[in-house]
Amino acid sequence: MGDRQRKTTLFDQFARVGKALASGKRLELLDLLAQGERDVASLAAAADLGLTTASAHLQTLRQANLVTTRRDGTRVLYSLAGRDVADLFARLREVAQSHLPDVEAARVTYLGDDGGRPVTRDELQQLAKAETVTVLDVRPREEYAAGHIPGAVSIPLDELSKRLAELPGDGQIVAYCRGAYCVLAHDAVRLLRAHGRDATRLADGMLEWRLADLPIAA
Amino acid sequence: MGDRQRKTTLFDQFARVGKALASGKRLELLDLLAQGERDVASLAAAADLGLTTASAHLQTLRQANLVTTRRDGTRVLYSLAGRDVADLFARLREVAQSHLPDVEAARVTYLGDDGGRPVTRDELQQLAKAETVTVLDVRPREEYAAGHIPGAVSIPLDELSKRLAELPGDGQIVAYCRGAYCVLAHDAVRLLRAHGRDATRLADGMLEWRLADLPIAA
DNA sequence: ACACTATTCCATAGATCTTTGGAGGATGAG
DNA sequence: CTCATCCTCCAAAGATCTATGGAATAGTGT
Secondary structure (H helix, E strand, C coil), rough: CHHHHHHHHHHHHHHHHHCCCCCCCHHHHHHHHHHCCEEEEEEEEHHHCCHHHHHHHHHHHHHHCCCEEEEEEEEEEEECCCHHHHHHEEEEEEEHHHHHHHHHHHHHHHCCCCCCEEEEEHHHHHHHCCCCEEECCCCCHHHCCCCCCCCCCCCCCCHCCCCHHCCCCCCCCEEECCCCCCCCCHHHHHHHCCCCCCCEEEEEEHHHHHCCCCECCC | CCHHHHHHHHHHHHHHHHHCCCCHHHHHHHHCCCCCCCEEEHHHHHHHCCCHHHHHHHHHHHHHCCEEEEECCCEEEEECHHHHHHHHHHHHHEEEEEEHHHHHHHHHHHHCCHHHHHHHHCHHHHHHHHHCCEEECCHHHHHHHCCCCCCCCCHHHHHHCHHHHHHHCCCCEEEEECCCCCHHHHHHHHHHHHHHCCEEEEEEHHHHHHHHCCCCCC
């Protein structure tokens, strides 16, 4: 085997990770897994995939060792293989955002505008320290349980309109969800504002919070 | 267009970057471009690709906006679209290295062993400050010209055996090349040691040097 | 205008990836 | 032991990607 072939072999190995990141559906799965471990059926439903298709995508992620599995009775739980995987995923999105104009267009189309200036992680920590704010986690219950911002209240988006009474009537509310490209907090802020609440959202979400090594409650 | 379709659209946009990184040959091209701008013919030769094949790969990189082009007379010069692209590339290799056992195997097979403990960037800077070391850049001439470690001497690997006399006979020599997976410095150290020189190599190379924001001479 | 160089575009064949149903394997409940 | 559940494996069709030569284009020098 010549030098050239050995070099090709090495770079083809690197490309295994690239190939794993080369499908929008697999990136959706990674986005979900960044919130915590999940079983196949739930991932398939959340990513709008057939069960076998989701399983196949998860296999390619597993063959690239970006995710790991463990069995819990009859279910198989997938999770990210490490913090560096979440970091790579986040950076890929950042590169896409800053270099591809279409990403910004797709982002605005998908997330819409909530009419307010989002707060940064630093600002949120200041506000929380002064206890002048209600931090609201609008992700599904299990994702909140897997780790959330300390002091945050959990009201999944699909229960929010029925549970408005649980939120203080006049204080400021900051909603957050999975990450910078998650629609839940945007929807929550729109809903809260429509009910006259003083609501804004965190500029990003739990993914970036974890990567910044900020405190997490579980 | 429903919410689900908009989400798919957004993640498919992210996947454009992933797809660009999904081929070993394109990663080789990025590795070369991380050293500085180059024309198509030279890239094709260095990556062992046909001219039209190289051009096609470069087009896909350009459509993902990971590289940009400028014309210089009759030639078209490609370069990385930004520092964040080099960073993403480096992190992809790190994730591959730490999660895929095959990468380590392919690395050892390709690079081989030079018999010495490589020095870190920090150590090299200490040595250079004390002027007890010759820093040797063994990359091709043009890559040295595009930016190198301050104080480094340029002797491309394929000229090294004829130009040994230019190196001090007894002092320590630290060789470096493109990055952590570049074979040139390994080969240089083996050659120098075979001639009785006190040679080691930098643990990584110019790619990581740039990303660490260390000083660069041009 | 003409020849010349460097690169991109185009058509195509072969390889690889995605999606899908159905079969089969592992686990837990009755 | 049998059944139900959850998931993976397998096979096949359709879609997409890669590599390749030949034609077309953009720029240079005479």
